[in-house]
Structures are given as C-alpha cells and as structure tokens.
Amino acid sequence: MKLMRVGPPGEERPTVIDENGQIRDLxxxxxxxxGQGVSLAALETIRGIDLTTLPVLPExxxxxxxxxAVPNFFCVGLNYAKHAAETGAKPPAEPILFSKAASALAGPNDAVTIPPGSEKSDWEVELGVVIGKPCWQVSEAEALDHVAGYCVVNDLSERAWQMEHGGQWIKGKSAPGYGPCGPWLVTADEVPDPQALGLSLDLNGERVQDSDTSDMIFGVAEIVSYMSxxxxxxxxxxxxxxxPSGVGLGMKPPxxxxxGDVMELRVEKLGEQRQEVVAAE
Structure with a gap:
C-alpha cells in the first residue's frame, strides 16, 4: 500500500492510493x-477495507x-561508504546514531526556510524506515519483520550548527522543516529488498547525489537490530x-x-520530493 496525508498544515487527512492511482480518504x-496508527495491526486493518467504498479526493x-507525528526521529550518520570518504571520515565500526527533533517533520514539497543565522545548510536524500511493532533485542534475521514501511527523507543539515558548536549533531539537524518525509509511506511488502533501491538528488537541475542503498555500510536489518x-x-x-555521497559539505569548495535553490529528490519505489529554498522573513 501507499499511504499519504493531504491537506493544509495541521489539517491533513490520512489517505490511501488505490490501484488506479486515485486518492481515497481514510x-x-x-x-x-x-504511533499505533502505523502499527502492523493497523496496516492490516486498512488492508481489509474495500477501497471502492472510500471517498475519492481530488488531486x-x-x-x-x-x-x-513521530515518537522518535532517529538518524544514522556516515552510513554510505563513498559519503564517508568524501567527508574525510573513517568508515564507522558501528552505526553512528543521533536524532532530529520531531518538530522538523515537513511535507515533501513544502518550501524549506533557511533559519536565521544559517550559512551552511545542506541536503541529504535518505531512505526512511518506519517501525511497525515494538522492537527490543531482536536479531538481524527478525529485524525487517518489525518494519511497517519506507519513505523518502531529506535529512537537511545546518553544518555549522552540527559541527562547530560542540555537543550533539541534533542542533544542526532540527530546524523547522528540516525533515521532509513522503510523499508516501510505502508498506514493507512493496519493498522486498531495501538494499536494492536507487536514490538521487538534483540541485537546480544538476544531479549531485546518485547512488543506491547497496552502498550502505550497515543495511536496514542491521541498523534496526543494532538499535534494538x-x-x-x-x-x-x-x-x-x-x-550517499554528493552533499554540499563534501564539494570542493563546499x-x-x-x-531560490530547488531540490528534487527521489528513492526508487517510494516517490519524489521537490523543495524550493526560501530565506527567513
């Protein structure tokens, strides 16, 4: 299934995309x-609904x-081999974990406002993983059984705040709107191998990130098991x-x-995002 939320900020409706591409109101x-609205049990309930009985919403x-909303917005750092190399970092021996503020969530096509004082905001196309049932001390073999689905994430980052102010990376990851996700939550049954997905990002029409999830140092199953x-x-x-590689920080010069910049990003099977960058008012 492809699940999507549509409507003005704060008034979004949950929807499902039917086999004809129509948006059905859930x-x-x-x-x-x-939370529990994307649990594996909740997804099974949605699968049991006759979608033809649901109202169709206009495009x-x-x-x-x-x-x-999310209970937690976790991130994994330096998890693509070529990205670690472009930043001059040694590939980590274990996953680097940190968080974004849950308030960073945004729509996939919402404008991205550069926060006051930011001079080093950067782009990061990523595969997002949504947990579907409680996951504690699970093996790598069991890990994907706990995944509800996947989505596109732009892990926008303010590099000065992330790296030049001490403490944790969360400061550079959490500005309002710095966590666009979607357009869809694609349920796990439609993504049989999360390590075989192409992903890319274009900046002003120029392809700057172009890779696939096979370049991950730690795959999804290993990440979920490790975190648990x-x-x-x-x-x-x-x-x-x-x-993956191709972030602004790794360019020479950065x-x-x-x-006025425009980011267009996509992950295979999971849809596309487009964000225009605007200055803070």
Missing part, C-alpha cells in the same frame, strides 16, 4: 498515521508529511538511514543552500 477509518491538494540492543523502538518511529 479519515473515517483511522485518525492519522502516527492537487498539498501533500503533508507521510507521518503525522540499546533502546526499544516503537510503532511510528522514523529512522533516516544515512545519505556548496550550501541559498534562497
């Missing part, structure tokens, strides 16, 4: 795609974040699994986002 059946409405050694993952948790 708001009479599920409150929203948050053209704003697409919201595919998750209405230290914390219990819960339904609705979102994990951004790392970005290149960062400015007002």
């Amino acid at each position: 708001s009479g059946h599920v409150p929203d795609f948050t 053209g409405a704003r697409i919201g974040a595919c998750l209405g 050694r230290f914390m219990q993952l819960v339904p609705g948790d979102l994990i951004a699994t790392g970005t 290149r960062f986002l400015r007002a």
